[in-house]
Amino acid sequence: MPYDPNRHGPRRLIGPGLHARVQALVATVPPGAVTTYGDVAQALGGRQFARHVGFALAALPSLSPLPWWRVVAAGGWLSLPAPARRRQARRLEADGVAVLGDRVRDFERRRHVFAG
DNA sequence: CGGCTGACGACCT
DNA sequence: GAGGTCGCCAGCC
Numbered sequence: 088m089p090y091d092p093n094r095h096g097p098r099r100l101i102g103p104g105l106h107a108r109v110q111a112l113v114a115t116v117p118p119g120a121v122t123t124y125g126d127v128a129q130a131l132g133g134r135q136f137a138r139h140v141g142f143a144l145a146a147l148p149s150l151s152p153l154p155w156w157r158v159v160a161a162g163g164w165l166s167l168p169a170p171a172r173r174r175q176a177r178r179l180e181a182d183g184v185a186v187l188g189d190r191v192r193d194f195e196r197r198r199h200v201f202a203g
Numbered sequence: 204c205g206g207c208t209g210a211c212g213a214c215c216t
Numbered sequence: 217g218a219g220g221t222c223g224c225c226a227g228c229c
Contacts, residue, residue, distance in 0.1 A: 141210035
C-alpha cells in the first residue's frame with residue numbers, strides 16, 4: 088500500500104509569520120521546563136511544522152534573549168550538532184534541568200504544556 | 204523570480 | 217533497526 092500523507096489528517100495552513108509565532112511561543116516556556124519542536128508545532132496548528140520550529144530557532148541572532156535551549160527533540164533528546172548541544176546542556180543545567188548524556192532527565196515531568 | 208537549505212517528527216518499507 | 221518520504225517557512229544568493 089503506497090504511503091498516503093493525507094491519512095494523518097487534512098492539510099492545515101497556518102499562514103505567514105511562522106517564525107515570529109514560534110519565537111513568541113518559545114518565549115513563554117519558563118525556567119525549569121522544556122518543550123519539544125513537535126509540541127511547539129502542535130500549538131501552532133500541526134505536527135507537520137515541527138521542522139520549521141527548528142528553522143525559526145536556527146535563524147535567531149546569537150544574542151537573542153529567547154530561551155531557545157528549552158526546546159528539545161521528541162523524547163527529551165538534545166538534537167543539536169555537538170558543539171551547540173553542549174551549550175544547550177549547560178544552559179539547561181543553569182535552569183535547574185539535569186541532562187544525562189544527550190537526554191533531559193525526568194523529561195515528561197519537565198515538559199511544558201502550552202495553554203490553548 | 205527561482206533554487207537552496209536549515210535546531211523535526213511521524214509513518215512507511 | 218536503519219533509511220526513505222512527506223509536510224512546507226523564511227532568509228540568502
